[in-house]
Amino acid sequence: MKRAVPLFWLALLASVPLWLGDAYFLHVLITTGIFTIAAMSLNLLLGYTGQLSLGHVAFFGIGAYASALTSLGFDAHFFGIRVVHEPWPAVVGLAVGIVIAGLCGYAIGKLSFKVRGAYFVIVTISFAEVTRLVALNWVELTQGPLALNNIPPFTLAFPGLGEYTLWGKVPNYYVVLSVGALAYLVIRRLVLSRIGRAMIALRENEPLATSLGIDVTRFLVLAAVISAGIAGAAGALYAHFVRIIDPDIFLFIYTVTMVIMVITGGKGTLAGPLVGGLIFGMLPVVLRAYTSPVAQWIIYGVLMILVVFFLPRGIVPAVRERWAKR
Amino acid sequence: MKATFRAGLIAVGVATAFAATGAFAQIKIGVNQPLTGPVAASGNFVTNGAKIAADEINAKGGVLKQKIELVIEDNKSNPTEAVAVAEKLIVRDKVPVMMGAWSSTYTLAVMPKLMEYKVPMVVETSSSDKITVSGNPYIFRISPTSGMEATAFADRVGALKIRKADFLVVNNDWGKGAADVFSKMLKDKGVAVGAVETMDAAAQDLNAQLSKIKSSDADTLFITTAVEQLTLILKQAHALGLKRQIITTGGSQSPDQLIEQAGPAANGSYHLLFFPPWVPEATPNPAAARAFVAEWRKRGYPFAGLTEGFRGYDGIQTIAAAITKAGKADPEAIRAALWNTELTGLNGRIAFTKAGPAGKESGQSIPAVYVVKIDNGKVTLAR
Amino acid sequence: MDELLQHIVNAVMLGATYALLGIGLTLIFGIMRVVNFTHGELYAFGGYMIFMLTAMLGVNFYLALLGALVLGIVLGAVIELVLLRPMRGADIDTTMLIMIGCWIVLQNTEQMIWGGVAKSIVSPLPGEPLVFGPISVAWLRVFVFVAAALLIAGTYALIHRTKLGKAMRATFQDRDTAALMGVNVSAINTATFALGSGLAAAAGALLGAVFVITPTMGDLAALKAFAIVILGGLGSITGATIGGFILAFAEEMGAGYVSSGYRDAMGFLLIIVVLLFKPTGLFARAERIG
Numbered sequence: 001m002k003r004a005v006p007l008f009w010l011a012l013l014a015s016v017p018l019w020l021g022d023a024y025f026l027h028v029l030i031t032t033g034i035f036t037i038a039a040m041s042l043n044l045l046l047g048y049t050g051q052l053s054l055g056h057v058a059f060f061g062i063g064a065y066a067s068a069l070t071s072l073g074f075d076a077h078f079f080g081i082r083v084v085h086e087p088w089p090a091v092v093g094l095a096v097g098i099v100i101a102g103l104c105g106y107a108i109g110k111l112s113f114k115v116r117g118a119y120f121v122i123v124t125i126s127f128a129e130v131t132r133l134v135a136l137n138w139v140e141l142t143q144g145p146l147a148l149n150n151i152p153p154f155t156l157a158f159p160g161l162g163e164y165t166l167w168g169k170v171p172n173y174y175v176v177l178s179v180g181a182l183a184y185l186v187i188r189r190l191v192l193s194r195i196g197r198a199m200i201a202l203r204e205n206e207p208l209a210t211s212l213g214i215d216v217t218r219f220l221v222l223a224a225v226i227s228a229g230i231a232g233a234a235g236a237l238y239a240h241f242v243r244i245i246d247p248d249i250f251l252f253i254y255t256v257t258m259v260i261m262v263i264t265g266g267k268g269t270l271a272g273p274l275v276g277g278l279i280f281g282m283l284p285v286v287l288r289a290y291t292s293p294v295a296q297w298i299i300y301g302v303l304m305i306l307v308v309f310f311l312p313r314g315i316v317p318a319v320r321e322r323w324a325k326r
Numbered sequence: 327m328k329a330t331f332r333a334g335l336i337a338v339g340v341a342t343a344f345a346a347t348g349a350f351a352q353i354k355i356g357v358n359q360p361l362t363g364p365v366a367a368s369g370n371f372v373t374n375g376a377k378i379a380a381d382e383i384n385a386k387g388g389v390l391k392q393k394i395e396l397v398i399e400d401n402k403s404n405p406t407e408a409v410a411v412a413e414k415l416i417v418r419d420k421v422p423v424m425m426g427a428w429s430s431t432y433t434l435a436v437m438p439k440l441m442e443y444k445v446p447m448v449v450e451t452s453s454s455d456k457i458t459v460s461g462n463p464y465i466f467r468i469s470p471t472s473g474m475e476a477t478a479f480a481d482r483v484g485a486l487k488i489r490k491a492d493f494l495v496v497n498n499d500w501g502k503g504a505a506d507v508f509s510k511m512l513k514d515k516g517v518a519v520g521a522v523e524t525m526d527a528a529a530q531d532l533n534a535q536l537s538k539i540k541s542s543d544a545d546t547l548f549i550t551t552a553v554e555q556l557t558l559i560l561k562q563a564h565a566l567g568l569k570r571q572i573i574t575t576g577g578s579q580s581p582d583q584l585i586e587q588a589g590p591a592a593n594g595s596y597h598l599l600f601f602p603p604w605v606p607e608a609t610p611n612p613a614a615a616r617a618f619v620a621e622w623r624k625r626g627y628p629f630a631g632l633t634e635g636f637r638g639y640d641g642i643q644t645i646a647a648a649i650t651k652a653g654k655a656d657p658e659a660i661r662a663a664l665w666n667t668e669l670t671g672l673n674g675r676i677a678f679t680k681a682g683p684a685g686k687e688s689g690q691s692i693p694a695v696y697v698v699k700i701d702n703g704k705v706t707l708a709r
Numbered sequence: 710m711d712e713l714l715q716h717i718v719n720a721v722m723l724g725a726t727y728a729l730l731g732i733g734l735t736l737i738f739g740i741m742r743v744v745n746f747t748h749g750e751l752y753a754f755g756g757y758m759i760f761m762l763t764a765m766l767g768v769n770f771y772l773a774l775l776g777a778l779v780l781g782i783v784l785g786a787v788i789e790l791v792l793l794r795p796m797r798g799a800d801i802d803t804t805m806l807i808m809i810g811c812w813i814v815l816q817n818t819e820q821m822i823w824g825g826v827a828k829s830i831v832s833p834l835p836g837e838p839l840v841f842g843p844i845s846v847a848w849l850r851v852f853v854f855v856a857a858a859l860l861i862a863g864t865y866a867l868i869h870r871t872k873l874g875k876a877m878r879a880t881f882q883d884r885d886t887a888a889l890m891g892v893n894v895s896a897i898n899t900a901t902f903a904l905g906s907g908l909a910a911a912a913g914a915l916l917g918a919v920f921v922i923t924p925t926m927g928d929l930a931a932l933k934a935f936a937i938v939i940l941g942g943l944g945s946i947t948g949a950t951i952g953g954f955i956l957a958f959a960e961e962m963g964a965g966y967v968s969s970g971y972r973d974a975m976g977f978l979l980i981i982v983v984l985l986f987k988p989t990g991l992f993a994r995a996e997r998i999g
Binding site for chain 2: 711712715716719723820824825826827829831836837838840845846847849850920921923924925960961964965969972
């Protein structure tokens with residue numbers, strides 16, 4: 001039964017392109033999926049270790065830029081040394097995006113877990129802002145405000161059958177769904193393992209956990225690396241799907257979108273970010289007919305405040321409690 | 327869980343219902359403009375001009391006996407949003423033709439989508455030379471390239487006694503492209519080129535760049551940016567005591583707004599523009615120009631926006647003429663018809679000549695360029 | 710040399726407004742332990758208020774400045790009473806999320822009311838600059854500097870010379886003991902948030918007159934305020950004042966001599982460096998975790 005529920009949802013999601021005729025709606029589903037993956041990765045930090053990292057979009061953006069540049073090629077100077085890179089396939093870009101985002105997660109984890117609370121939050125925001133300014137000003141590498149254009153889509157190579165380029169929305173949908181399912185499994189394994197229990201112990205009572213011999217920084221950094229890697233994967237998917245990225249990808253508002261998804265869905269639960277991601281990914285489509293985008297954001301803001309006030313643990317735990325009471 | 331599932335189904339149902347209601351007997355034209363963000367003033371003016379054109383066309387009975395409907399979307403002054411807007415307009419609203427996307431960077435970003443979905447776009451503002459030489463047969467540009475501006479300006483260099491020029495440009499395709507072609511033109515004329523300073527489109531404090539320029543020995547400063555930033559630059563340059571002959575390029579400067587908001591700081595500056603609303607009689611189609619200016623005032627739009635608003639008007643008029651010629655609102659038919667479309671817009675004659683690699687040429691019209699000067703709070707046409 | 714002098718003058722002019730912005734934020738954090746994400750929106754609110762009062766209602770420029778300050782205080786008090794008072798005792802992350810929600814609502818409401826096009830204000834000060842030899846500065850900038858300096862001095866006087874200030878300092882040092890000694894901590898919280906918000910609105914009104922007013926102007930301002938406060942140490946008013954000037958100098962010199970594109974990055978790079986070597990900021994008192 002425990003396994004059947006996620007499998008049922010996976011099967012349902014996998015069947016969507018078969019009965020959904022509307023291309024635009026599929027487009028929205030794909031971007032929703034990408035942001036949901038990012039929200040899942042944020043949940044690892046926010047929900048399981050209790051660290052409010054508000055620079056998460058940096059890892060998403062770094063993954064997107066790393067993957068895009070790997071597959072586009074570049075000719076730029078790193079500290080005075082000229083580096084010329086020939087284009088590689090998009091799939092390799094995805095891998096490079098995950099690795100580089102993970103490395104950045106390591107570096108930032110090492111630096112920012114020295115501090116807690118307000119300092120930690122501000123350091124993570126500053127980090128995202130610095131990455132945005134680097135993307136904006138390192139024009140030789142990133143094209144700055146000119147944006148990285150014509151990013152190639154993913155290709156699948158079948159031995160003996162040749163190559164197949166994923167131009168359309170349906171194949172991209174399945175790529176996002178597969179990466180999402182994989183990310184879900186990784187996070188699930190992690191939080192159910194000994195490491196996950198150590199993280200939760202940290203969240204609940206850091207001094208106690210420390211006194212029990214849990215190496216705080218090590219576990220936090222590990223969580224940051226995995227979380228950043230998954231966010232990087234989401235960023236890479238985004239880059240190869242929309243096929244253009246610009247420095248505004250690092251804007252604080254995207255982190256806030258992820259935070260809203262996690263908080264409303266239920267932080268520290270596996271299903272929380274999925275529910276939150278679906279709601280806030282689909283809401284624009286539903287609201288569009290009635291309100292302007294500006295009014296939509298006002299609704300989001302109000303919803304966020306209401307959730308924190310009345311459902312502080314999010315939708316999923318609240319629904320579960322109701323279920324249990326029956 | 328069950329509840330979420332049901333909510334999801336409702337969302338799907340609602341969304342498909344909306345998608346199905348698109349079939350009115352109206353011809354849709356997509357408009358992709360920056361309505362918010364750092365260059366929003368210009369985008370709103372262009373959109374106002376487009377609305378005037380659409381209302382005028384509909385008042386005269388529309389196109390192919392159908393009303394035209396503008397589907398206006400905000401690209402938030404951002405290239406990625408411009409692509410998202412193009413995707414929405416084509417896939418959801420099913421527009422057969424679009425106008426956009428103001429900045430060269432946004433237009434360049436949208437161009438692959440035109441190839442993907444085979445929908446033509448009339449470019450009303452962007453001036454980067456790159457747009458028409460990249461081999462995109464769905465691009466039809468009615469605004470001049472920076473190269474055309476530089477050429478038109480070349481015979482003024484002597485009269486303005488330019489010996490050495492600095493540049494302060496916005497760090498995107500538009501600004502950098504303008505700096506490149508104007509430097510080349512000046513060098514050919516034997517004028518020295520000094521510093522080329524860049525700035526982010528959203529930057530508001532330009533004191534550092536201007537202090538740097540102040541320490542150079544040039545006599546002229548070329549500026550390329552939108553009107554909001556230009557106002558700040560003129561004010562800050564004046565406050566720093568920067569005494570230079572200032573020349574602005576790109577046609578998005580709204581001299582009246584500069585006079586109103588920068589006051590004495592705008593005095594003595596020259597501006598390259600593509601529509602002079604102060605002297606409708608100097609344009610090729612004085613009657614249309616007067617009518618447009620009158621309608622603009624009647625709607626309560628600021629006079630300063632006219633130098634930008636005409637672009638939207640000309641763009642929609644061009645599209646309407648092409649649809650009439652095509653005989654149906656079909657992307658491929660409109661694309662083919664644009665090649666044979668000819669009309670006199672507010673700027674002048676609009677007709678497309680081939681530009682770019684053979685076999686996949688883009689269309690480029692050759693517009694008129696005007697140079698105006700601000701003198702004691704008045705705009706005069708420099709002849 | 711002339712260029713350097715000009716850069717120094719520019720930085721001093723800018724530093725005073727940065728300090729004003731930082732003081733408001735650091736007060737709120739120090740006394741209430743709230744990371745105030747609405748600070749930037751109050752800054753933008755101040756800008757829109759001076760625009761509304763001068764351009765739309767025809768109020769005198771100087772009165773409008775005062776009006777922006779007062780309206781900022783009122784809005785701050787409302788936010789505190791409605792959103793923060795019911796959440797007293799909640800942890801720092803929870804209040805932060807509420808403040809983020811409030812930030813989104815405020816920013817988009819501004820955009821809904823005034824649109825996405827930048828607004829600008831025509832000041833009554835002379836357009837001709839003040840010139841000392843090679844140095845030149847606009848009268849408006851001088852006025853903004855003086856006004857900001859007066860507001861900073863006023864805040865210092867309020868904190869150190871009045872009974873309210875004494876109660877605020879007591880709450881800052883030890884909230885529980887202050888409450889035991891009869892300090893009305895709820896009232897102090899409201900007063901602090903209102904004061905901090907008023908200072909942000911004043912900074913927005915002053916800089917709104919120098920630059921232009923847009924719905925997103927608060928975002929960068931908030932980030933800079935965070936940088937200033939981290940530099941000076943969370944909760945330290947002197948630290949925030951000095952932090953404001955440090956940031957202004959770093960930005961101006963960075964833009965003048967390194968690269969103008971990285972102007973806004975200077976503050977964040979400073980933060981990262983400061984946190985590497987002195988994680989609690991340059992002037993912080995002992996910081997509790999959390």
